[in-house]
Amino acid sequence: MRALGRLLIAGAGAAAARYALREVRTAPVGPALERTNFRGRPVTVAAGPALAAGAAAAGAFGATSAASGAAALVAGVGAGGVGLYDDVVGARPEQKAAKGFAGHLAALREGRVTAGLVKVVGVGVAGLGAAALLAADPRVAAHPRRQRHRAFGRGVDVLLGAGVIAGTANLLNLLDLRPGRAIKSGLLLGAPLAGGPHGGIAAGAAGAAAGLLRDDLAEDVMLGDSGANALGAVLGVALAARTGPLGRAGLLAVLAGLTAASEKVSFTSVIQKTPGLRELDALGRRAD
DSSP states (O other), X not given: OHHHHHHHHHHHHHHHHHHHHHHHHHSTXXXXXXXXXXXXXXXXXXHHHHHHHHHHHHXXXXXXXXXXXXXXXXXXXXXXXXXXXXXXXXXXXXXXXXXHHHHHHHHHHTTOOOHHHHHHHHHHHHHHHHHHHHTTOHHHHTOHHHHTOOTHHHHHHHHHHHHHHHHHHHHHHHHTTSTTHHHHHHHHHHHXXXXXXXXXXXXXXXXXXXXXXXXXXXXXXXXXXXXXXXXXXXXXXXXXHTOOHHHHHHHHHHHHHHHHHHTTSOHHHHHHHSTTHHHHHHTTOOOO
């Protein structure tokens, strides 16, 4: 019965994301979301807010408590909202010079606040709010390792959870450089997370992503920062909900390492040179 329930939640996520995509594309803001992708083809980033809405709503619907449901909503809507801000404002010519976290910090030292920096801070705040809400979930608080710590330990645990949520959001965004890549990565992460007491959150997010995969692979839409950040953030909530302090610390170390590596190494180049990853990445995508 649990498996059937998770499938229904995933289906609801897919339906919500597709409905939201149709509404965003036909809204007055639709033309402002038109972009040109890496091959010079016209696409729309309307899939970003559509995925954010679908993943957050379905993730909250699949949660086991009001607290974890609120965490999914805060993470998805918050990360998706600041991501959309970066998609719109960050596309302006004066914003494009700052690349990567180092570039945003360099701009700040010059007295300029970039859209990318607003996104980084906003995703962090959304992660912190979501992690604090998770701490109020009785099932999360009942984790054996969490019961041994009070006050200071609980505060550290919340900070670790925020790091996991924000770090997962950032990782999915770093992977969103080719059609379908971020969604496939989200599905690979979400599938094993869909089991267990907090699996409904992951099932909802994965379902919303799956609902837009065909359009993404066809290069009709792209996720942009809004969709990739939101998908990663909701999956990050599912990750944080099922791990204790040590697990969160380990996940955060891995996420931080991958983020640091992205400043020096091209993930696209690594994928293209790795058999198996190369074929999975290209699966279903339009031919060059």
